[in-house]
Amino acid sequence: MEPDLFTAAAEERQEKDPAGSPLAVRMRPRTLDEVMGQQHLLKPGSPLRRLVGEGGGGPAGASSVILWGPPGIGKTTLAYVVSKATDKRFVELSAITAGVKEVRAVIDGARRASGGYGKETVLFLDEIHRFSKAQQDSLLPAVENRWVTLIAATTENPYFSVISPLLSRSLLLTLEPLTDDDLRDLLKRALTEERGLGGAVTLPEDAEAHLLRLAGGDARRALTALEAAAGAALDKGEAEITLATLEETVDRAAVKYDRDGDQHYDVASALIKSIRGSDVDAALHYLARMIEAGEDPRFIARRLMISASEDIGLADPNALPIAVAAAQAVAMIGFPEAALTLSHATIALALAPKSNAATTAISAAQADVRNGLAGPVPPHLRDGHYKGAAKLGHAQGYVYPHDVPGGIAAQQYAPDAVHGKRYYTPTRYGAEARYADVVEKVRERLRGEG
Template sequence: MEPDLFTAAAEDRQEKEPASSPLAVRMRPRTLDEVVGQRHLLKPGSPMRRLVAEGGPGGAGGRAGASSVILWGPPGTGKTTLAYVVSKATDKRFVELSAITAGVKEVRAVIDGARRASGGYGKETVLFLDEIHRFSKAQQDSLLPAVENRWVTLIAATTENPYFSVISPLLSRSLLLTLEPLTEEDVRGLLRRALTEERGLGGAVELPEDAEAHLLRVAGGDARRALTALEAAAGAAIAKGEPEITLATVEETVDRAAVKYDREGDQHYDVASALIKSIRGSDVDAALHYLARMIEAGEDPRFIARRLMISASEDIGLADPTALPTAVAAAQAVAMIGFPEAALTLSHATIALALAPKSNAATTAISAARADVRAGLAGPVPAHLRDGHYQGAKKLGHAQGYVYPHDVPGGIAAQQYAPDAIHGKHYYEPTRYGAEARYADVVEKVRERLRGENGG
């Protein structure tokens, strides 16, 4: 029974002494109507509304037989908040564990406490398990008895795709809700509420527009980060006896210089364009400068990673066949780790791409091929290349006369592959840069073989 008493005491302290709690905790919504963003989850009749109204995921609000909820979304979008609101609205105990620090032992202790609480004084428990994707399969298996027997209402949070990171038995028993990133307006509204509400800063300081804009950039759509930065800046301003939080104070407290960069305006595209053009021009230092500007402005790291993947194919291609795998690996790593560590991965990829040999041959090749298709240069597929795996294909002459390349010395059969309309046209014109020089030698020999020349 001791864990229950400690939990209750902690909750009482939080309600009686809100000023001693972090601002992000004090501003935690108490009802669904106070939740910022996630309008798709909170509209009338939504699964989340029905879940709260009917007491848990097992009610009509959840999927048939569901006994847990999985919240999937980026950091700072309200996963912990929604779990807390569910526990409050349904009058259940709220116990929070993190998969980073907790193991099977801690999970079993919570489940045992939940069973005692339910049997002893009829109080059901919401177990919020943060970052469930960090649990191994065996650790996730340990949750199944509690979920199946409804000893706890499990609400699990993950920043990774649950179809890859959560075991199937648990997923099949869960109501999956996807959270969307908060918009700048969502975070702005939260900051302004925190400034004025009594449980927040109670109007102790004001926040000018330039300082607010910088806080929004620093937050990058993360509500918790925004409130933490606001609390630090407000504390510094109050300590200095200043009536408002200046931009200088915000810069000082978050240890970051204000970057003039509008993620929704021209500079967003200008800086992104400059990054790619610097990589294309092999100026690694300029590329790193623009990358730094995007990072410091709070740019979505996934946006940067997507641009790098495009650059790898558009400007490097086969001149360095490792460029695209490097960019893809960076994008995957960024999705898994997020900022601030993702900055290292983006730097790694940017340097590799900037210093790689360059070729736009893949870009010009597909552009030329698509232009011909749009111009009507298509024509029927040659008869010997058509599908012959159906009755009557032989009578039509389909797949007849096809030469199987593996049966020919060298593995290249002298036969026509392209439609008549473009037969003999060359779209791919390799450069002599980097690894593509090898492809330049190979492609001409292959074309000679296909024409039946040079011993083909």
């Protein structure tokens, strides 16, 4: 049986028995005007509006659409709305489970439907970045010949994950994360509209705030949790979804953390100070609080990178590369998997030997510069590559360190105003102990004492 027949049957069941469908399905927008967020794509005359025939028809040359954005923000919904607005069959496949065979079956069915009773097909392919280059190549004939309108969704940068021939034939639409206000409006509609919960229960502010934190910008997650909590409340004979009922339903305690208030900075400060104090368990606690509160993982990763230099430095030279790698990984994968990466980095930093020598060194050097201790660059260090530099004495007398045994030449590098100043005072902790031994020997050689 063709995949599109399953889809059609599911749609028919939903229309006959909407109450039997999950809340997230019942609240799925039926028109572009019902789509939450994405206002940059929904303006009059936008490519998306033209795609569904509003304001002059579809965009010239675009035979497919690529939707790029994080999970749970409406990529499937937009594809569904486009198919309904253009009166086309809607077939959904996932690149995780489908292969070339399934894609060809849909394309063959689309060609028969088009030739048999003039019904065009929208093929929604989720997670297209999971397809190999060869699998993506198999889509090209259908796109070029317009046998289907391909709408592909990806959470990864399409310029890296989608082949160029397909990308060049596509209208690329970047979807933005849903805001708390977007989700709040969606919850209100789900609570009051007949196709939703029809006013059967209410949601007080504290429970709503917790639900928004749990959702983390994911509309599907928000509606799923709301439906479960509403069912639990009604089973108890209650007309209000209390915070306690919501917590019981989702099996997660409400986090006492305000992303926009003082606690945002208090918890972030506590995380860094726990890492500085080498208390790995406390650090993980504060990390968990930030994650559960819906903190931006990129904010956490930035704090870890700062900590790696501020509190660890050369005591463990691997600390900063670990923190940077974590930040890069977080930007690519997002939550929930990013929690593992942040945990990895937090543990490594908390258990690393500590040194603030790099911090105090640059602070002392900056203080001297601000106080006017700068002075001219010594003549022998000045640029000598331009005509007339030698007449000015620039670069004259400079000793090339590579020509000296040991690679250290006894000459003055700092301006007179700060000559002899010592900014870097290494500790004897971890790998920095090696630098403590080296720096004194280097300073002796620079003075011509070694």
